């Protein structure tokens with residue numbers, strides 16, 4: 001299956017061990033929803049919520065957001081393992 005235009009220019013991340021970059025990626029996913037028409041598929045947390053508690057700790061060991069491309073239906077997952085301090089943003093299987 002060929003990727004659609006929207007998916008073609010998506011900046012995915014296989015694995016990133018720097019959690020400081022997670023927030024910029026969360027904002028990126030938010031922009032995909034707000035500006036490119038991607039829809040929110042599922043997830044325990046809202047992309048619009050903060051991922052950190054008032055004390056600065058992550059809200060959970062695992063934080064993930066799933067979105068879907070409006071043109072071809074591909075699903076993507078922004079997944080963070082805050083306990084082991086890494087995240088990824090890639091096609092959701």
Ligand SMILES: [Zn+2]
Pocket residue numbers: 003004005006007008069070071072073074
């Ligand atoms: Zn697509």
